[in-house]
Amino acid sequence: MEKKIIAELLRWYAISKRDLPWRSDNSSNPYYVFVSEYMLQQTTVSTVKKRFKEFIKKWPSNAQLAKTTETKILKFWSGLGYYSRARNLLKAAKIIHKDYDNKIPDIYEHLIQLPGIGDYTAKAILGIAYNTSVMPLDTNIERILARVYALNQPLIKIKKLLNEKSNNFISKKHSSKLIQAFMDYGSIICTPRHPNCLKCKINKYCLSYQNNIQNTIPVKIKKTKFKPKKFSRAYILINEYNEILVRKRPSKGMLASMLELPNDEWVEKKSLLRRDNIAKKIEKKLIRKGDLSYSFSHFVLYSEIFYKKIRKIDYPTNKWLNINKYSNSQLPTVMKKILEIMI
Ligand code: SF4
Structure with a gap:
């Protein structure tokens, strides 16, 4: 056979x-x-x-x-x-x-x-x-x-x-x-x-x-598990030249070495969120722009999105990305989705 x-x-x-x-x-x-x-x-x-x-x-x-x-x-x-x-x-x-x-x-x-x-x-x-x-x-x-x-x-x-x-x-x-x-x-x-x-x-x-069972094979496993949640807050900081402040992620872990917008460490409970250092200094002036839920293969990330206009001179050592070039940039999809909430 x-x-x-x-x-x-x-x-x-x-x-x-x-x-x-x-x-x-x-x-x-x-x-x-x-x-x-x-x-x-x-x-x-x-x-x-x-x-x-x-x-x-x-x-x-x-x-x-x-x-x-x-x-x-x-x-x-x-x-x-x-x-x-x-x-x-x-x-x-x-x-x-x-x-x-x-x-x-x-x-x-x-x-x-x-x-x-x-x-x-x-x-x-x-x-x-x-x-x-x-x-x-x-x-x-x-x-x-x-x-x-x-x-x-x-x-x-x-x-x-x-x-x-x-x-x-x-x-x-x-x-x-x-x-x-x-x-x-x-x-x-x-x-x-x-x-x-x-x-x-x-x-x-x-x-x-x-045996007329071709539509039942392969047998499916019933999905019982929901994806766990993670929480964060992301910060879209734009200077007077229409550039967004970006930085490189750590070389290990999720999306290693890729560019990102400043964001709080991803945590399993909202109450554990700690403001990212860069956002701490301007906390009171941040404007809430919306929320994003983004599904990774093994968890869903819920992020609140904040925005603020800043001056380039106040952030002399940071990296910048022209906002019109974000879609072709090295930003991972989740970061592009965050930007799309505001653009
Ligand atoms: S189940 Fe697949 S292999 Fe079997 S008869 Fe149908 S198409 Fe062919």
Whole structure:
């Protein structure tokens, strides 16, 4: 059965594969695959497609990427979120430049040691870029396997079983194409909701379809947890030249090393809020402008937003950002949203 599924998927892929900029007709460029895999962590294919082309235009090879600065890559990354990926990508590019003469490693043990690369990404690079016989399990592939074998438990609880089943689909000759065929099939035919089983080339081998349970697999885990809250206050301080006072965040923790507006330390209870030093001096003259709630992956930030006009001369050591240039700046999205409340 597995051999027949492989043959069907490869046939389907030859005709119906997605047109993705990190793929070329006959072979994959390892650098393109390497960059795309960092971008695709937590971001949809449709968003990455456009940004990938811009990225490659700016940094067409690992050698060029390795020469850039963290500030520049973070600025580029604006809008893609999860900025630690950009930092890790740059660190990895520098290591590849220094230790591997700019060649993306083709050995699992070397890839896995690079910042930001785990088991899945290492296998995706090996399989797609180098046609190595592996099967990286992304959500598309896991979903297809769970449906074909009618595994009616949440995916998170059957990782080991899925891994065992995936071994049945490791190809000796066509690994790169087969991995991408699975990924595309999950995105076009065996979709998360309403899979197109009538058009499916492998429906006669699919136990979920045979038992008409394809719409209940993968089994969902009921969400019971609410996101915890955090509180802050942000300060938009504008000088007579239409510049906003900004500063660099600490080099560790959330949004590390990025620019920010002055704001109070994020705390779990409102009563724990302590006025930021820069705002303390002008506390009485601050004007409340509104509130923002911004959802991060693991908590929601509630921030009160204050505003005040100040004189540049009174803040001689601070950094400034022209207010008209904020949308292209290195400010993370949450800070841009805060500014948008006032602009
Ligand atoms: S028959 Fe339906 S559920 Fe089964 S693999 Fe095909 S599209 Fe997916």
